[in-house]
Amino acid sequence: MRVAILGLSGCDGCQYNLVREDFLNFLQSRGIEVAYWPLVGAEEGAEEYDVALVEGSVISARDLETLKSLRARSKVLVALGACATLGGVQAGLGLSKPLSSFVKVDYYLRGCPIDVEEVVDLLDRLSRGLPAGFGERRFDHVERPTRVIAEGVIELDGSKCVTCGRCIEVCRRVGAHVLNYFRRGVETEVITPYGEPYSRAGCILCGLCAAYCPAGAVSYRLDVEDVLQGVREGSVVSVYVEPEALASLAESEGLTPLQVVAAVKALGFRYVVIYDPLSEVGQVGGAVLARSPAEVRLLRRYLPGVRVELPKPRVPPGAVYVTQCLSWKALGLRAITSRELQLALRRLSYPTLGEENPDAVLWNRGSSEMKRVGSLEELRVALRENHRGLVLEVCPGGCLLGGGQPLTLCTDLREVLRRRESKLSELAKALGRANPQVY
C-alpha cells in the first residue's frame, strides 16, 4: 500500500506525532510504503496513492490546488486532526475551511493532535483490504447547529459540546432529567427541554453536568472575582462560611481549619463567621429539613405530601456566604462555593500562614437535636414523633464531584469524605478549645 502524508495550513503537530518509533515500525511490519512525506524528507512522490493522510485546513489557493490534486490521485483521503476535519483553531477568524468543504473525505481522524493509535488502526484495516469501522463516509461536512443556554447559574455552550452524553447520563442518574439529546445523526445536540433555561427545566443545580463535561461545554457561573472586587472596594467585609466548607478546604489544601480562617482573612475579609444554616432552625415538627435548595427540589419530587423546610441562611449585607452547594447561588444570596474560595486562596502563599480564630461561630454540631433518617419507613415513624428537625439524605452529592467542594488531589472519594469528616472534628475540637461559647 502506498501512502502520502501531507500538511496544508496548520501546525504540523499531527504529522509530528507520527514521527515515532512504534508508528514507523508498524508501517514497516505491514509493508506500507510512505512515498510522500515532506516533513521527514520523503518528497519524491508518486503518481498515485492508495491512501492520503492530509493534515491542516484550507486557507490559500495553493492549499486548495494541492488538496484537489492529491484527491484526484488518491483512492482514499483521510482528514487528519481538528484542522482538516473542522477547520482548526484558525477557523475562529473565519480564515480556514475543513477539507470536506472542497473535496470528498473518506475518513475523519479527530483530535488536536490526533491519536496515533487511531491512525495505526485505520491504516491497518485499509492495508488488509478491510473496510474501516469508523469514519463518516455517509456525511459531507455539515455545520452542526449549536445553541447557548446561558440564563441562570449553569451555562451550556453548544459550540463546545462533543455530544458525549456524560451530562445526560449523570443528570438522569440523579433523577433530574434536565438534559437530553435533540435531533439525530450529525445534527445531534444536547439541550434542555425546548432549550429552556436550566432554572425552568427542573434543574436541581447539583453541578454534576459541569463536573462531568470533558469539553468545558457545561460550566457554572463563578462569582469569586466579583466578591474579591467587593472586598477591595470595601463593600464586602465579612464571610459566612459553612463548617463543612472550611473543613474541606483544610483537607484539600493540607492546612488546619484555623489556618484556613487565617488564609481567608489574608484575602482581605475582616470578619470570618463559621455558620451553619441549620443552627437557625427552631421547632419544625412534622417537616423534613432540606440542607440545600437542591435537596428541596428532590425531596418535593420524592415525598409528595410531606412538608419540606429549607433553613435559609441569614447573611447580612456586606457578607458573602461560602457554601459547599452550588444551588445556594440561585437564591439571590451573595454566595460562592468553597471551590471558588479555593481558587482565590490558591493565589496566596501558604508557608507564612499562622492560625486564627473565627470571629463568631453559629454552629450546633455535637448538641444537635436533629434526627437523621435513613429510609422512608424510618421517616414515616419519625414524622409522628416530635423532633427539632428531620434530615433525609437524598442529595446526589454533586458538590463532592466538582460542583461546589474544593478539588483535592486524592482520587478515592470515600477517602476524601473520611478526611473531610476528620477535619470537621478537628475544627469542632479547635473551636471548643478556643471559644467555649460555641452553640
Next chain:
Amino acid sequence: MSSAIRISREVSRVAGESTLEVVVEGGSARATYSSTLSLRNFEALVRGRRCSEVPYIASRICGVCSHAHFWASSLALEQALGIEVGEDLATIRDVCNRLQLVQNHVVHLGLLVLPDYVDRERLREYAKLALAANSSVLKALNTLCGRLTNPVGYSLGRLLTPVEARHLKVAAGYLREARGYVAELSKAVLELELPDLEDPAPNYAALSQVNATTVPAGGPYHLATPRGTVELDEANYRSVLQEVHAEYSTSRKCLLMGEPFFVGARARLLATRRSLPARVSRALATNPFSNNYAQAIEALATVDRAIETLEELSSRQLKLGSSSGAPGGSGLGVVEVPRGLLVHYYRVTGDARVEEADIVTPTVMNTYHIELSAANLARDLASRGLSEGEIARYVEALVRAYDPCIPCAVHVVIKG
C-alpha cells in the same frame, strides 16, 4: 558565470510557500528569503479572549514546539495578571520545556541532519537511535504533562494534573533510559566533518545565565550578546529586537539593535561559554554549520541536567502554589526554545482579557542571518567551480543547520 539557484520549501506553520533564492553573479552573491503567506494570524485570534484560554491557543501555533509557545504565552500572561508562580512549579515547567528541546534536537539530528553527511547503512542505525531516544523522552514528557503536542497538564500559575514525587522519579527513569541513546547520537554528530563557512555576522543573542532556566518565573530577561548583556522588558523589546517587513516578502524579519544575528543552540552555547574541545569551540565561534554540534551537546547536557533536577525535586516536599495580584497591564514572556528565542507580549484589560498580542519567533530572528550565510556559502562554492546542483545541496544543508523549522528545511526545487 551566472547561476541562480532557487531553493523553495514548504513552511507549513505559516502555511505558504517560502523560497530561498540564491543568485551568484561574478564574484558576488545575494540570497533572498521570501514567502507568500496564508495567514493563520494568532495575534488577531487571541484578541478579546480570556487570558486563561490563550496558552492553549498559542500552543497550536506550532505542533512541533507547542510547549515553547505555551510557556512563552504563560510567562507573559502571568506577568500581566500579577501571578507569581511557585519555585518548584517553575522548575517542573522548565524541565518540560527542556525535554521538548531534547526531543526536537534528536529528531532533527537523526532524521534530517545526518542524512546529509553519512551513508545509508550508518544512517539507518542513527535513525533508530534518534527514534529510541525520542520515544524515551516522550514517555518522560507524557509522565510530567500529558503529551508532547498541545500540553494539557497546566494552566496559568498552576498544574492541572497532580505531579508528585513518584511521577518525577518515573520521568527521571525514562530519561536515564534516553541518555544512552542521546549520548551515542551526540557522539556521531560531533564526529561529523561539517563544511567550512566563515560566519558573515557572528552576532548572537540568548538568555544569559542570570535567567539560568529556560522558563524563568517572569522577567527581567537578560540577553547575552557578543557586546554584553542587554536587559529585555516590555518597554524596550521592540527596539532591541527590531522587526522589519521586507518589501519582497509578506513575512517579517528581525534585527538585533540594527544588526543581523542568530539564535538557537549555537547562540546558547556561546552565551554560556561552556568549556569544550578546541575543534568544537572554534567551529562554534566561526561556522554557522556548527549549530548541529551545539544541538548535540545541548541535547545531552539537557538530559543530564533534567535527570538531576527531577531527582532533586523528588526528594523533598514540592512547593507548587502560586499567588496573584490584580489583572491588567502587560507582560513579556521570553523563552529559550529548540530554535532560539521566543518572545510573546500581551496587553491585558482589567477583566483579564487580551487586548493586544505580539509574537516574535526564532525563525524570524534567524532569517537575515540565513540569507547572509547562504550568500557567502554559494559564492565560495561557486568560486571553487561546484555545479549548481552541488551548491544547492550545500545551501540546503546550511538551512537545515539553522533548523528554522523541520518542514522548512527539506523541500528543494532547483530552477536554472
